[in-house]
Amino acid sequence: xxxxPAEAGAGHDAHAHHAEQSFFQKYVFSTDHKMxxxxxxxxxxxxxxxxxxxxxxxxxxxxxxxxxxPFWGIVTPAAYNTLVTNHGAIMIFWxxxxxLIAAFGNYLIPLxxxxxxxxxxxxxxxxxxxxxxxxxxxxxxxxVKGGGFGGAWTMYPxxxxxxxxxxxxxxxxxxxxxxxxxxxAFLMGGINFVTTTMNARAPGMKMYDIPMVVWMIVIASIxxxxxxxxxxxxxxxxxxxQTLGTAFFDxxxxxxxxxxxxxxxFFGHPEVYVVLLPAVGIVADIITVFSxxxxxxxxxxxxxAIATGVLSFTVWAHHQFIAGIDPRMANVxxxxxxLISVPIAEMMFVYIATLYGGSITLATPMLWALGxxxxxxxxxxxxxxxxxxxxxxxxxxxxxxLAHFHYTFYPIAIVGTFAGFTYWFPKMFGKMMNETLxxxxxxxxxxxxxxxxxxxxxxxILGDNRRIPxxxxxxxxxxxxxNGLREFATIALVIMLLAQALFFYNLITSLLWGKKAGKNPWxxxxxxxxxxxxxxxxxxxxxxxVYRGPYEYSVPGRKEDYWPQNLPN
Amino acid sequence: xxxHYIAAASSSAGSIDFLIELIFWVVIVFWFVVxxxxxxxxILRFRKKDGVPAQYITGELRSExxxxxxxxxxxxxxxxxIxxxxxPVWYDVKQNLPEPQQTxxxxxxxxxxxxxxxxxxxxxxxxxxxxxxxxxxxxxDTVYHFKLVSRDVLHSFSVxxxxxxxxxxxxxxxxxxxxxxxxxxxxxxxxxxxGVGHGLMPGRIIIETPEQHAAWMAGxxxxxxxxxxxxxxxxx
Numbered sequence: 001x002x003x004x005p006a007e008a009g010a011g012h013d014a015h016a017h018h019a020e021q022s023f024f025q026k027y028v029f030s031t032d033h034k035m036x037x038x039x040x041x042x043x044x045x046x047x048x049x050x051x052x053x054x055x056x057x058x059x060x061x062x063x064x065x066x067x068x069x070p071f072w073g074i075v076t077p078a079a080y081n082t083l084v085t086n087h088g089a090i091m092i093f094w095x096x097x098x099x100l101i102a103a104f105g106n107y108l109i110p111l112x113x114x115x116x117x118x119x120x121x122x123x124x125x126x127x128x129x130x131x132x133x134x135x136x137x138x139x140x141x142x143x144v145k146g147g148g149f150g151g152a153w154t155m156y157p158x159x160x161x162x163x164x165x166x167x168x169x170x171x172x173x174x175x176x177x178x179x180x181x182x183x184x185a186f187l188m189g190g191i192n193f194v195t196t197t198m199n200a201r202a203p204g205m206k207m208y209d210i211p212m213v214v215w216m217i218v219i220a221s222i223x224x225x226x227x228x229x230x231x232x233x234x235x236x237x238x239x240x241x242q243t244l245g246t247a248f249f250d251x252x253x254x255x256x257x258x259x260x261x262x263x264x265x266f267f268g269h270p271e272v273y274v275v276l277l278p279a280v281g282i283v284a285d286i287i288t289v290f291s292x293x294x295x296x297x298x299x300x301x302x303x304x305a306i307a308t309g310v311l312s313f314t315v316w317a318h319h320q321f322i323a324g325i326d327p328r329m330a331n332v333x334x335x336x337x338x339l340i341s342v343p344i345a346e347m348m349f350v351y352i353a354t355l356y357g358g359s360i361t362l363a364t365p366m367l368w369a370l371g372x373x374x375x376x377x378x379x380x381x382x383x384x385x386x387x388x389x390x391x392x393x394x395x396x397x398x399x400x401x402l403a404h405f406h407y408t409f410y411p412i413a414i415v416g417t418f419a420g421f422t423y424w425f426p427k428m429f430g431k432m433m434n435e436t437l438x439x440x441x442x443x444x445x446x447x448x449x450x451x452x453x454x455x456x457x458x459x460x461i462l463g464d465n466r467r468i469p470x471x472x473x474x475x476x477x478x479x480x481x482x483n484g485l486r487e488f489a490t491i492a493l494v495i496m497l498l499a500q501a502l503f504f505y506n507l508i509t510s511l512l513w514g515k516k517a518g519k520n521p522w523x524x525x526x527x528x529x530x531x532x533x534x535x536x537x538x539x540x541x542x543x544x545x546v547y548r549g550p551y552e553y554s555v556p557g558r559k560e561d562y563w564p565q566n567l568p569n
Numbered sequence: 570x571x572x573h574y575i576a577a578a579s580s581s582a583g584s585i586d587f588l589i590e591l592i593f594w595v596v597i598v599f600w601f602v603v604x605x606x607x608x609x610x611x612i613l614r615f616r617k618k619d620g621v622p623a624q625y626i627t628g629e630l631r632s633e634x635x636x637x638x639x640x641x642x643x644x645x646x647x648x649x650x651i652x653x654x655x656x657p658v659w660y661d662v663k664q665n666l667p668e669p670q671q672t673x674x675x676x677x678x679x680x681x682x683x684x685x686x687x688x689x690x691x692x693x694x695x696x697x698x699x700x701x702x703x704x705x706x707x708x709x710d711t712v713y714h715f716k717l718v719s720r721d722v723l724h725s726f727s728v729x730x731x732x733x734x735x736x737x738x739x740x741x742x743x744x745x746x747x748x749x750x751x752x753x754x755x756x757x758x759x760x761x762x763x764g765v766g767h768g769l770m771p772g773r774i775i776i777e778t779p780e781q782h783a784a785w786m787a788g789x790x791x792x793x794x795x796x797x798x799x800x801x802x803x804x805x
Contacts, residue, residue, distance in 0.1 A: 251740025
C-alpha cells in the first residue's frame with residue numbers, strides 16, 4: 001500500500017543515492033526535508049526575535065507613554081501602528097506557521113512515517129525559498145516612502161486600500177504582497193505533507209498507526225488549503241484596489257468593505273486551528289512519552305481534531321458581530337462558535353485523562369507540554385465570553401480579546417514550539433540540552449507570560465481598548481489602577497524576553513558541548529528514534545517496517561516500558 | 570462586579586454585565602478551576618515512583634470513555650445554557666430597537682466624532698440642527714436612536730459605560746439605540762483602527778437631566794457649529 005519515494009524513482013534519482021554534496025547543495029539548494037526544516041525553524045526563530053522586539057517597543061509605550069524607549073526612541077503614533085500591525089502578522093504568518101507546520105512538519109513527517117524524504121522534495125525547496133522571499137518583502141516595506149503598513153494585521157479596507165487614508169502608499173501594497181507570497185509557500189508545503197502521509201508510509205503503518213503530530217499537521221494543512229483560497233483572491237482584489245484603481249472594497253463606487261472581512265475571517269478563523277493542531281499533536285507525543293502511557297482514546301483525539309477543523313469553517317463571523325453584519329446572523333454564529341468548545345474541550349479532557357495512571361517525569365519537554373495544556377485552557381475558557389454575542393458587544397476590540405488570543409497563540413506558537421524543540425533537539429543535533437537551564441528557562445517564561453496577559457484581561461473588562469498608543473487622553477482609561485496593570489504587564493514582558501537569552505545560551509552551549517544523545521534518549525516508540533541522531537541524508541540505510549501503533553507504552557508482560565513501532569514482537 | 574469599577578450608565582449595561590458574570594461563574598469558577606485542579610492533581614499524584622509502572626489504559630473501552638463523554642455532554646449543556654441567556658441580551662441590544670424618543674446622527678471621520686441632533690423643532694436635517702464635535706449631550710432616561718455613518722474608513726463607536734459598541738462603515742447608515750440611565754460624563758472611544766490618528770479620537774458623552782439638557786439646547790440652538798464637510802455623507 002505504501003510506496004516509498006525512493007522506490008517510486010521518477011524525479012528522485014538525483015538524490016536516491018544520497019552521495020556527498022557540495023556546500024551549496026547541502027545548505028542552500030538542499031532538497032533534504034531535514035535541512036529545509038532547519039531553515040524554516042531558524043528563520044522562524046529569527047522572525048520571533050523581531051516580533052518580540054516590536055512588542056517590547058509598543059509595550060514600553062503603553063506603560064510609559066511618550067517616553068524615550070531604549071533601543072528605539074520616541075514611539076510616534078505611525079510607528080506604533082506599524083509595530084502592532086507587524087508584530088501580529090510576523091508572529092502568526094512568519095513564526096507560528098513556519099515553525100509549527102513547516103519546520104516540524106518537514107522534519108517529522110518523513111522520519112515518523114519511515115520514509116527517506118518528502119514526495120515532492122523540489123517543491124519543498126521552492127516552498128522555503130518563496131517563504132524567505134516573503135519575509136524579505138515584508139522587511140522591505142519598512143523602508144519605503146511613508147513607512148510600513150499600520151492598518152492592523154487584518155488589513156481592513158478602506159484604510160488598507162487607499163493611500164490617502166493609510167498614509168503608507170508603498171507599505172500597504174508590499175504588506176499584502178508579502179502575506180500573499182507567504183500563503184503560496186505554505187500551499188506548496190501543505191501539498192507535500194498531505195501527499196507524503198497518504199502515500200509514503202512505512203510498510204505496515206496503518207492509518208491509526210500514524211503518530212498524532214503527523215495527523216495534526218496533515219489536518220492543519222488540509223484546513224489551510226481549503227480556507228486560504230478566498231483570502232488569496234481577496235489579497236489580489238485588495239492589491240488591485242490599491243494600485244489599479246478598482247473598487248472591490250470602495251463603497252463610493254459600489255464596492256463593499258465588509259466583503260474583505262468575510263474573505264479574511266473565512267481564512268482567519270480556520271487559521272487559528274491550523275496553528276493549534278500541530279501544537280496539540282506535539283503535546284500528545286510528548287505527554288505519552290514522559291508519562292509512559294498509551295494515548296487515551298487515540299481515535300477520539302483524531303475525530304475531535306477533524307470535528308474542530310470542520311466546525312472552524314462555520315464560525316468566522318464571530319469576529320464581525322458588531323462590524324455591521326445583519327444582527328440576526330450573530331445568533332447563528334454564536335451557536336456554531338460555542339459548539340466548537342465541545343470537541344476542543346473533549347480533546348483537553350483526553351489529554352488530562354492520559355496522565356491518569358502514568359509514571360510522570362517532569363523533563364523540560366514535558367514541562368512545556370504540560371504548560372501548554374495549563375495555559376491553553378485559559379485561552380479556551382475566555383473564548384466563551386467572546387463567542388457569546390451579547391458579552392462580545394462590550395468586550396470586542398478590548399484588551400480582553402487581546403489577552404484571550406494571546407492565551408491561545410502563545411501556548412501554541414511559543415510553548416508548543418519549545419515543547420517540540422526541546423523534545424526533538426537530541427534527534428535534530430545529536431546532543432542533549434542542559435536540563436537545569438531548560439527548566440529555569442521554562443519557569444521564568446511561563447510565569448512571566450501569565451504576568452503579561454492576566455492583567456490585560458482586567459484592563460479589557462474595564463473598557464481598555466486596543467491599538468491606542470496613548471491612554472492619557474481618555475479619562476476612564478487613565479486611572480492609577482489601569483496604569484499600574486499596564487506597567488506590570490510591560491515589566492513581565494521585559495523579563496520574559498530577557499529570559500530567552502537563557503534559551504539561546506543553552507542552545508549554543510548544548511550544540512557545542514552537549515552530552516551526546518543516543519538514537520533514542522527518551523525511550524520513545526515512534527520511528528524517528530530508530531534513525532541515527534542526527535539522521536543522515538536519506539534517514540535510514542534500510543527503511544523501517546512497522547508492526548504496531550505509536551503509543552504502546554507500559555504494555556503488561558513486557559520487560560521494557562516501551563515498544564518501538566518497528567520491533568517485530 | 571464590573572459596575573464597581575466602571576460605571577453602568579445605560580439600560581443595557583446591566584444585562585450585558587449579568588451575562589459576563591454568568592459566563593464567569595460557569596466557565597471560570599466551575600470549568601476552569603475544576604479542570605486545572607484535576608490536571609495539576611494528576612501530575613502530582615502520578616509522578617514517577619521506582620517500581621511502580623504506568624498503567625496500560627487504551628481509553629477505547631466504553632467504561633473508560635464514558636467519563637469523557639459525560640464531561641463533553643456537560644460542556645454542551647453549559648453551552649446551551651449560555652446561548653439561552655445570550656440570545657435575549659443580543660436581541661434587546663442589537664436586534665429589537667425600541668421606538669425612539671430622540672434621534673442623533675453620529676459621524677465618524679479621520680479623526681473626530683461629530684454629532685448632529687435635532688434643534689427645537691425636534692426634526693433632524695433642518696436648519697436648527699445642533700452640531701457638536703467630540704462631545705455628545707444626551708438626556709437622561711430617553712430612548713435614543715443613533716444613525717452611525719463614516720466619511721472615510723471603518724471606525725467603531727464605543728461607550729464603555731454603556732457597554733455599547735458598533736462599527737461605522739462608509740456607505741452605510743447603521744441604526745442602533747441606547748437609553749442613558751445615569752448622569753455624568755463618560756468616554757467615547759474609537760475601537761476600530763482608522764489610521765495614524767486612531768488614538769486621537771477621544772469623545773465624551775454627557776448625560777444631563779431634562780432641565781440641564783434644555784438649558785444646553787437653548788445655549789446651542791443658535792450657534793450650531795458648521796462642519797467642514799467636503800465628502801458627501803452616505804444616503805440614508
